[in-house]
Structure formats: structure tokens, C-alpha cells
Amino acid sequence: MTDLGDDARLPARTAALVGVLALAAALAAGHLVAAFVGAGASPVVAVGATAIDLTPAWLKDFAVSAFGTYDKLVLLLGMAVVLLLAAIGAGLLSRRSPTPGLVVITVLGALAVAAVFTRPDLGQLAALAPLASLVAGALTFRALHRRAQPATDPGTLEPTDRRGFLIGAGGVAAGAGLAGLAGQWIGGGRDAAGSRAAVGDLAVADPAPAIPPGADFADLGTPTFLTPNDRFYRIDTALVVPRVRAEDWTLRISGMVDRELTLDYAAIRARPLVERTITMACVSNDVGGPYVSTANFLGVPLADLLREAGVRPGAEQLLSTSEDGWTCGTPVDAVLDPARGALLAIGMNGEPLPLEHGFPARMVVPGLYGYVSATKWVRDIEVTTWAARDAYWLSRGWAERAPVKTQSRIDTPDGSATLPAGRVTVAGVAWAPTIGITGVEIRLDRHSHEPGPWQPAELAAAVHENTWRMWRAELDVPPGRHRVACRAVDATGYTQTGERSSPAPDGATGWHTVTFTTE
Template sequence: METRLRRSTAALIGVLAVGAALAVGHLVAAFVGIGASPYLAVANSTVDLSPPWLTEFGKQFGPEWDKRLLFIGIAVVIAGLAVAAGLLSRKSAMPGTVLAVALGVVSVVAVLSRPDLGQLAILAPLAAALAGIGVFQWLHGLAAREQADDVEAGVTRRRFLITSGGVAAGVGVAALGGQFAGSRVDVQASRRAVGPIVPAERAPAIPAGADFARAGTPSFLTSNADFYRIDTALTVPKVRAEDWSLRVHGLVDTELELDFADIAGRRLVEKIVTMTCVSNEVGGPLISTAAFVGVPMRELLMEAGVRPEAGQVFATSVDGWTTATPVADMLSEERGALLAIGMNGEPLPQEHGFPARVVVPGLYGYVSATKWVVDLELIRDGEKTFYWQDRGWAKEARIKTQSRVDAPRAFQDVPAGKVTVAGIAWAQTTGIERVEVRVDGGEWRRAELAPEVTDQAWRMWKLVVELPAGNHRAEVRATDRSGYTQTEDRVPPIPDGATGWHSVSFTAS
């Protein structure tokens, strides 16, 4: 009599087998490179292969939720495939085995495509595939025998259930073991050991009234916890200061190999810089300001000796992410690019690039702000393409003059009468000359500007208007020191930054 597994039993076998594969792969990856974990490798490949519109859609959920949604989505797909593998194998283990092999091949390809993993990393997906196939065939054979016994002799399914429970427990232990082993790099202890980052040259003091926070603007300096984060790292790289090094090479006279002590022991300078993500929609939140401390990039490049034919600095992160910045912007004394190791008086937070990152004022982050940087190669202009350029973004992206209404908030109900409209404007390295506001399509009125701290940072503005009860709409536009007034024309972020006037609708009552 042909044995046909119960649907619930078949589905459970598929889920346990896939769970075993992922757990064993994660455990092995903890020793050969955590990015080789099949789940993470597939997730990273998904990010790399996603079309730009999908990537931009995900960014709107914020730096944490876009990654959580990706993880959840991949988990749902994997769970569905696991159940399908089980249900297709009710008569024979072969369909599930074939699907397991196919998933193993996908994992191997994903790992091999990662630029930050060595050759040994392939051990993780191979171990995962062997574990998944082995568990699947073992449980399938056991269930088939027990179910046949049930039919012929009424034997209970106790042994299969006990074995399944043991497999589930083993999956949990392997997964936790991999997570524990993969977390053995204590980045926070390394940050604490670095201690306060004290610059030899401090940034100009921030004057009183540099923000209108009481009127609804952000505080002038953004706390490290609130500083926006956009990157492709699904798991934040863990690099200790004592393990980090930076290579400067390519079209230079002298190749440099620098460790953290080399950088920290140099003359450090502090600069207040507003950073902006190119993905920021008109009025969006992907903009923050911090006091960064580091070594002027100009000094490092001059020490290496930049050859005349060098046009770009090709930067690589520890996780393989790349970008390219014009050499002229790196060398500009006025712009003052930094190899930063400090942020708001402390070592860089792990999620913002510890131990070191690049900060180039006036350029959108995707061409100016490599976190966890480990390699700077001087190349000819256009000799290489970088991560976001390969996905349709512009080769160069200078920050566009923009402004935003922060108060009143969209659809907020405020008391009628005197209403304070307030917000921020930015034109990094050029500076803001004036900000104008109009309400309900009326005349443009010049807003009050907060004192300027530096032309490399945002500037706050506010305007008090008298409004009757009813629905209202406030619009803002900024003019920079070059005389350019931002355009009304709405352009999406891709390929080199959004444009348009920001407006907010609210109610006075």
C-alpha cells in the first residue's frame, strides 16, 4: 500500500528542514563571515538586485523598518517554499530534495556575489544545504515508516513527534549559537576604549538662537540617536578600532596604510556639517546636522601625493559598498572634507560608521559619506562605476538649495490669530541668503533667519502670520547666496535629488 504523508506532517517536515538549513548556515557563517549566512546573503542580494523604484519605496519607511520589511518578506517567501517543498513530497522525498538543492544553489551564488566575503564563506551555504537535505530526507523517511505502521498496526506517531521536537530544539540552539558567535566582536567596548574625541581645532561656537526649536524647528545639532540613517547594510558592520585600517592607493606617489591610532594621533579638526540624503523627497526627514571630528582629507591625500591624472576618489566600505567622489571636492580647503572618527563629541556610533567614515560637505551622501571606510583609491575620472551609479543615480550629485516647513505640521489644528510658520533651509557650501513664505497663495513674505553658523549647515527660519479660522496652506522657498531661488518644479529624487516648493496644509480654529 502506497504511503502518502498527511498534509500537516509534510508541511512540518519542509519547515523544519529549511529551519535546520538556515540555522546551520548561520552557525557556520559566524566563523567564516556573518554575511555568508544564507538568509543574510540572499537578503543582501535582494537589495542589490532590487529596481531603484522599489529601493526608494523602502526608504520611505525609515532606516529600520525598510530592513525589517525586507527580512519579513524574505521570511514569508522562504516559509512558503518550505511548506510547498513538504506538500510536493507527500509521496516521495525527491521533489523536496530537488527544491532544497535549488535553494542551496541560490545561497551559494548569493554568497559568491558578495564582495566582502572570502573563499571560505562558501562553507556556510554548503553546510546549510547538506543540513537541509539531510533533515528533510531523515524526517520524511521516519514519517513514512510511522504512518505505514499507523495503518497496519495502529502504532502511534510519538517517535516522529519527539524527533521533530528534537530537530526544532536543535534549530534553535544552532541559530542562537550562530548569533552569539557572530556577536563576539565587541564594538561598544572598542568605542568606550577610544574615549572622548577632542579636536585640536574646534568649530565656531553655535550662537544663541541658532534654531527656532520652540517654534517647531529641529534643534540645530541633531543627536546621534536621531541622526538619519540610510545605507544598504542589513546588519551593521562590526569593526573594532584596533582591527581597522585604511589603505590610500591608486594614482598616488606614495601608498598609505593607516590604522586607527595613526588617525587619532594626528591633528583633529571639528566641523559642523549638515548631511542630506539624495533620496529625500521635498519636505522629507532625511537631513541632519552634527559636529564631526576627524583628519582633513586634503592632508591625507597631499601626504599620499595625488597624481595629475587622478579625477575621483573611489571609496570602499568594509561591507563592499562603493562610491566615487571628485578629487577636487576632497582637496578643497573651503569644503573641508574629513576622514571623521568622532560625532557630536564621541566616537562615531556603530551605525554611523565606527571606526571611521568620509564626510564631504555639499554633496549628497551617496557620493560623499562612505561609512566603515577601509579603502580609498585614486582613479581617473569615470574609470570605475560605483554602487548607486550602477542603479541609475548620477555620477555627481551636488546638494540642491531646498527648504522645508516644520511648523505647523501637516493637518495640525492651531489656534486662529497669530500663527508661527517655521522650518529649515539648506544650501551647503553656498549658504542661505533669504527664505520667503506665502500662505493661501498670497504674496511672498520674507521670513526671519536664525544666525548663520556655517554655510555648510542648515539655517532655521520663522514667520508670524495673522490667520482667521479655517483651512490654510503655507509654502516656502529659499534663495542661496549665489542668487539662485529654488524652483517650483517638482522633480523626484532619482537621479540627482528632488526639487520643488514644500507646502503644508493645516487648520486654524
């Protein structure tokens, strides 16, 4: 490798450009190879997914609270900034010699290889993707650095050298772009979206009861009773949505069973499909938060599949594994409970599952927070004990069993709203899946925040104990600043506690309050 003299360094802009172009070549090569060995092997995806796995639970909670469903986008943008700065830094460190930049490239490549090897959803061949990135980045960096070296005029590029460098740089940029597009196109050859579209209509043998009139107060500001698929909350650890074709998907049920089952999509679809209206909630949902939704899910009863497999005595949990390697532990007794009606779902709101919600198949177990009940892109279910296996979140300190807590939320008025004094409508939702909501009470505090009396709200029509229930109330409110709180009463007679707790380790508690002004 040629070292440049003290007075014959690469111009700073040229050196930085060498680093950035080497990064582009590295990422494009890795993405192209990942199209053949697994999309999760793409270096950025593998490192990002590993970062998610290594992130402490408190930091994940903060990310969800601060960025919501954009938490993964924020992570990707952050990684892009870090990589760009690293590439620029590698270039600037190499103004005299390419050695420092090559060291930086080697370290980043080694980290990507290590990340791939830690991914539970990737095989050993997946390491070819980060290795391709390392080789492409190093060769590109060395070649561009050589072309950029000053010839006779120290610190500058002769016209012929500049032209050669610019041609090489343009070639690298074009090649990186083509390689990236090729990787996207080849990876898209496993066309999960096309496979989903080809599924067509799903026949319903046992439809859910129709949603009765008056089941929501959407005209007053509550959500519609059924959440549209594109508005259904999504919280998971998948940095990139797994893309699995229905024709490639299988589900294995093994472990403490009398007979191991392997089922494909056609076999599930051929069974009598049942439809159930189910409210789901995320354990990361803070008091008053948005991560609760309701849909009509379509599938086969999980209990039927377990009975066919024959669950052995002593079995305590279903350790389910997603296509991306995420694991979930679900209590066996909850899945076998006929009142819950747990499903292996393949449909949602009258269509095949959307890709981001688990296509081809997912688990849905009413009454439990999603991290112990709702594995998307599920491909394996092991019947086992709690002592034998720890699922993803259990090993990070979250609760073993996580029933959804009785909760309520105010949807209108908005916090800090200014309204005309007089008649004010307060409306929201309440939920206690598998139990049911029998009442909601609200309390209007005075402008001095002196607590007012609790008074009953009007409930919308009930649908099912596994679903949420809307409520509303009309209040006479004088001018001033006020605070309104709500609390739910479930079918057991339990009244939602006002004691505040954070989501960890088994769900938030407290009354949702909204402050508004009338004038």
C-alpha cells in the same frame, strides 16, 4: 528514498512541519558557519544583500519613500515570509516522497551559494556557510520525513512513530536554536560594540565653534540644531550593520598616488583631530523629507591624507569602498577644497562613531549628497578617474557629481493640522551646504488656493555655511483651509525653484507645501 503509497501520505500538518524544521536547521547551520567565514555569508544576509544590489533604482526609491529607515526590516520580513511559505510548500509537495522537498532545498541552497559568490566583500571560503545550510536542510528534511512515515495505519502515525517524530522534531528545534545562538555569540566575539566602548574619549585639537544661542527654534517645532546620534538619518545598502573592531580596521589609499598609504585606527587617532559642524542630506530625500541632519564630526582632514599620498595629475575621483563592498565615487577637487573641510571621521557629537553610522571610520564631504560623499565603514580609497571605475550608484544611472541643492522644509504646522484661527506660527529649516542660507520666504495661499504674496521669514542665528539654518514666521490666518509654502535663498542670491522633480538622478526640487485648517 522511500515513496509512500497513494493512501499512505504524510498528514498535511506533519509534512509542513518537516519543511519548517528543515528550514530552521538550514538557517541555523549557515548562521553558525558564517560566524567563522564572515557575517555577510549567512544565507539570508547574502541573498538579501544581493537582492538589494539587483533591485532597480526606481524600486529602491519607492522602498525608501514608503518605508523610510525601515526598508531593510521590511525586506527581511518579506524574505522570512517567502522562506516560510517555501518550506511549507516543500513539505506539502513531499507527502508521498521526500524528493520534491529535497529539490526545493537544493534550488534554494544553490541560490544562496550564488549570492555569496557575487558579494564583493566575501572570499571563496564564505561559500561554506550556504553549503552548510544546504547539507543541514537536506539531511534534516530526509531524517524527519523518514521518522514521520506512517507504519501500519495509512494516513496516520502510530503512537510509537508519533513519539519518535516528536522527539526528533524537538531535537531539531533545540539544535537549531543552539546553533543560531552559538553563531550569534561567536560572531559577537568580534565585538565591535566593545571595541567602540574601549575607545573612550577622543581628544579634540581643533574644536568646532560653539553653537550660538538662538540657532534653532526647537521650542516652536523645528529640530534641535545638532541632531542626536540616535535620530540622525540612516540610509544605506547594508542589510546588516558591519561590525568592525577598531583594532582590526585599516584604511588603504592607493591608485593614482605617488605613495600608497595604509593607516590603522591608532595612527588616525594619534593625529590632531579637528571637529566640524556639518549638515548631511540624502539624495533620496523628497521635497520636505526627513533625510537631512546635522552633527559635529570629528576626524582628520581627508585633504591632508591625499597630500601625503601625493595625488597624480589627471586624478578625478576617490573610489571608496565600504566594509560591506559598497562603493562611492567622490570628486577629488571637492575633497581637496579647503572651504569644504572634508573629513575622515572617527567621532560624532562628542563620541566615537556609532556602529550604524560607520564605526570605526567614515568619509564626510560637505555639500555633496551622501551617495557620492559619505562612505561608512570605509576601508579602501582608490584615487582614479571617472572613466576607469563606476561606483555603486553611478552604474545605476545616478549623477556623477551631486551637489546638495538649495532646499527648505516646513516642520510646523503639521500637514492636515487643525489650529485656532488667528496667530499661526510657521517654522522649519533650510539648507545649502558650502553656500549658506541668507533668506527664507513663505507664501500663504487662500482657502481657494489663490496664491498670496511671498514674505520674508525670520532666520535663526547663522552657524556655518556648511550647516542648515532654522526659520520661523507669524501669520494672521482667518478661519478656513489654507496652504503654506516655503522657499530658500542662498548666499549666491539663488532662490529655490518651485519646479517639481523627483530625487533621481541628482536630488529633488520644488517648494514644500503644507495644508492646514483654522477654525
